[in-house]
């Protein structure tokens with residue numbers, strides 16, 4: 001495979017693989033190693049993961065890793081406002097693919113609590129995360145071709161609030177007109193301080209989007225993923 005050309009800000013690590021399975025395996029190896037390291041020095045470790053289609057093989061590979069999963073808190077970076085049985089539910093994806101095998105004993109912290117809208121359930125969802133230690137240990141992000149990451153959508157009226165670094169809330173309700181479902185997302189301030197941050201991408205379209213994001217790195221409201229294109233980020237990509 002010809003290595004893709006990318007003009008990323010300095011200090012960003014890139015891992016280009018031939019196949020999605022290879023990328024997923026590499027990312028799972030690194031995340032498992034990082035969690036093991038954290039569990040040597042801390043009582044619990046946290047793992048915040050994305051939904052969508054890209055993470056499926058990563059979840060399956062990670063679920064088989066040997067580590068003290070009983071001391072790991074797993075949460076989603078974002079959720080669509082649908083029932084857990086709905087095919088668009090990120091919770092369903094995580095429960096069916098990550099919280100299996102060795103990882104079945106991990107603790108799942110649900111950012112979707114009862115309420116008819118994300119806004120209504122924000123209080124209960126914040127309470128669910130009360131015992132989560134800051135900073136997060138591991139954050140694995142995805143990206144859409146509009147430059148969104150988690151549910152930080154460029155067209156959401158709540159974007160400035162959710163991306164404000166002074167906003168100490170863990171969660172924000174999002175109502176992007178471009179999306180079928182309302183959303184709940186971790187805030188930028190919480191995510192950006194994570195100890196380990198990976199951006200997991202699949203497809204040439206995502207590579208083009210990443211190039212576009214790199215071309216004007218400062219306009220984070222136009223493409224929220226730009227907020228994470230900083231030294232320390234690890235990008236995992238495959239066609």
Ligand SMILES: O=C1O[C@H](COP(=O)(O)O)[C@@H](O)[C@H](O)[C@H]1O
Nearest residue numbers: 050051052053054142143144150
């Ligand atoms: O809607 C979402 O989209 C992004 C990207 O998803 P993908 O299907 O292109 O992998 C995802 O990271 C986010 O968690 C999800 O809710």
